[in-house]
Amino acid sequence: MTSSTKPDTDEPQLPQKDVPESALRRKMLVSFGLFAVASAVPFGVYNWITRSPKEMGTLKPLRNVLNTNEAIARTYFSNTHLVRTFPVEEAAKKARINSYEGIKTPVPEDWKMLIETPGRPALEVTIEDVKALPKQEIVFEFKCIEGWSQVQHWGGVRLSDFMEHYKLGTRSGNGPNPDATNDLFKYVGLETPDKGYYVGVDMKSALHPQTLLAYELNGQPITAPHGAPLRLLIPVKYGVKNLKRIGRLFFADERPRDFWAERGYDYYVGL
């Protein structure tokens, strides 16, 4: 960059020696390729980009792309767009285990899932209640944002079936209709019994037909490190949203707090 280069920002021009680092970063960002950034930005880079309060002007293009990406993903993963599935033989015999936030203590013996909807009495559900509903299985490629993926075979109850059965997620008290967006709460929040790990997911992804409350892995009850007795399996999201050992599930219009979003990841983390 030379001092004769016309700045492509509307920031005041500064003598070369005073050009803030942000201007250099902006150039780097632009040449980086915004789509690449939006789809596969490494955590370190994302963190670096987002932790520079002075650079709101610089950040705008990137933020716009992330938001657009989110909008595209929201539309794309409608009920008619399914993630790719695989023959059961292709599933890993031994599923990888990754991270233990909120599940470092033994599984509570009296485990129940607490369900909370604004303006309605709370509900407690046992694992038998969950298993009484129609079972679904899915073999899909589980993807972790750290850069690994694995074809895995899970079984459980569709979250949408569960919500239909208990008439959850709506203001009216009817079952959830994906098209009745005004009736639906905007988010589903989940947390572990000790609240050590917590996620929020948008309602559309929660109601996606491949989203499960999962209690089986490879046809066996889920083991403790994989999230016994019940975890979220949400194939349209990266691993981070697939909360293990659900303690509380709640509906809200405000974005529920989210463990990894608080640590710099994109809140949406859709595929």
Ligand SMILES: Nc1nc2c(c(=O)[nH]1)N[C@H]1C(S)=C(S)[C@@H](COP(=O)(O)O)O[C@H]1N2
């Ligand atoms: N309670 C809890 N759930 C969690 C996590 C965690 O640390 N604690 N890690 C998430 C991440 S980053 C991934 S990739 C998956 C890993 O699930 P697995 O251990 O069954 O492979 O769980 C997700 N759910």
Ligand SMILES: [Mo]
């Ligand atoms: Mo992950």
